[in-house]
Amino acid sequence: MAFSKKEEFNRNDIWLADVAKALSHPARIKILKILTGMNDCMCGDIVELLPLSQSTVSQHLKELKSVGLITGKIDGPKVCYCINKANLQKAKSEIDKLFNQVCAC
Amino acid sequence: MAFSKKEEFNRNDIWLADVAKALSHPARIKILKILTGMNDCMCGDIVELLPLSQSTVSQHLKELKSVGLITGKIDGPKVCYCINKANLQKAKSEIDKLFNQVCAC
């Protein structure tokens, strides 16, 4: 069988897992780093810095956006992608909380 | 096409992505929390606390073990699973480093 049982877990663990999933591909980690270095960054700029096609990069951006780690503002024919600091901060603190619980680091 | 391009990214980003992937299912997050509460914990104990079959739990344990977040010591017919504090600490500090880079939290 293969319909997911994810929903049977608690809300916060599901949310943490979703954030972790957003970070679970090196392209998406690199995209976050790229967005950090450039304040005003469109999809095409990112495509040039990755070994992936435009459509694939667009999919990765969509995943990061869907969990709120980045935002995309429409700017004419372009889209300006930015880091979402508030949500990253929240993600960081929840991940820290998990690690502190789990290993008392 | 669909053979992965992950290897074309840098080592550290790949490692971070692998750790994040290990955390990308709520069952695995819950397993980490369960192992924290119980010092000496066998697979069967975990199965009872999750809405999943024994074989599925075994697979999740294998994934956590493969990135080094937990260890499994054979103890007679049982296997004693434990948190790997050293590796969790390393994971925590690398994830922190990423977040600090990216959002200056």
Added chain:
DNA sequence: ATCGTTAATCGTAAATATACGATAGATGGA
């Protein structure tokens, strides 16, 4: 109004992940 640029979405293919039951292998006890 048409053209070029930009990015999302569609359609598709292949790989990987999630889940289960059944089986196999290893151990300890009767």
Added chain:
DNA sequence: TCCATCTATCGTATATTTACGATTAACGAT
């Protein structure tokens, strides 16, 4: 020795992810 217990692995089915090219849609400029 034989049995019960425990867990990994096998085989399998379905869902999701990764990746691409082609197309669509939206905009600005000519």
